[in-house]
């Protein structure tokens with residue numbers, strides 16, 4: 001089968017891999033397409049993964065073969081979350097599912113940028129969902145990233161009437177803003193690219209920005225955006241960190257956090273329940289994702305990465321076969 005494998009820092013290439021087999025219980029999914037996530041690009045461009053890795057996790061596809069599970073049938077169109085928590089450890093008991101060791105090591109095999117993947121029995125039980133007929137494939141592929149945003153908004157404790165600023169209106173910022181509004185808060189955003197501001201306005205996110213926000217979401221990480229977050233959050237407010245910084249080194253603004261009683265929190269990955277809820281919001285069009293992706297064939301994945309990095313597009317959906 002066709003797949004895209006990681007060779008070395010900043011180098012991926014097409015390869016032919018053996019199709020995964022259904023030796024244990026679980027399912028083989030024929031991948032229709034897979035969203036290209038910012039985290040895939042970071043892993044490839046910064047060389048954070050092992051040679052031979054297949055990246056991609058925002059998968060939409062069909063069940064091709066299944067064993068030991070009665071909830072799905074061959075042919076079902078599905079989306080999935082790639083990690084499954086254990087539900088028993090200290091992290092899971094405190095709802096920090098993405099910190100669970102089992103969560104981190106469980107994965108789809110080999111990865112979403114392949115024609116077929118294997119998902120385990122526990123994936124089928126907790127993180128695989130049938131896609132309603134009214135939801136196009138591309139929209140469905142937003143289930144996982146939307147769930148990440150949903151969890152961040154829940155963690156931040158957004159209340160009706162809160163004024164919330166989103167720094168960076170890429171695909172994540174545009175989804176985050178819609179979820180913030182769904183929770184009854186007012187969504188504002190900052191962004192340098194005019195087209196994205198217009199799109200944000202169409203989705204109900206204001207781009208005229210003042211100061212004194214109850215909550216600020218950082219969807220783009222750099223010294224500049226951290227300073228922007230600190231200067232736009234009100235005293236006693238909350239900053240949600242939803243992006244890494246390229247160097248991994250920024251100073252911890254101890255005195256600002258202390259004297260201004262700020263809450264600074266990170267939010268990383270969704271819970272299984274967030275995934276189901278996210279697909280529901282997409283299918284009811286509460287969260288509109290239809291205009292955010294551009295479609296690329298698997299052979300053009302490098303172009304998709306270049307176009308994403310250069311902000312030519314907002315997000316890419318990588319189609320496995322035309």
Ligand SMILES: [Zn+2]
Pocket residue numbers: 037038039057058144145
């Ligand atoms: Zn992702």
Ligand SMILES: [Zn+2]
Pocket residue numbers: 085086087088089090091092093100101102103
């Ligand atoms: Zn756990």
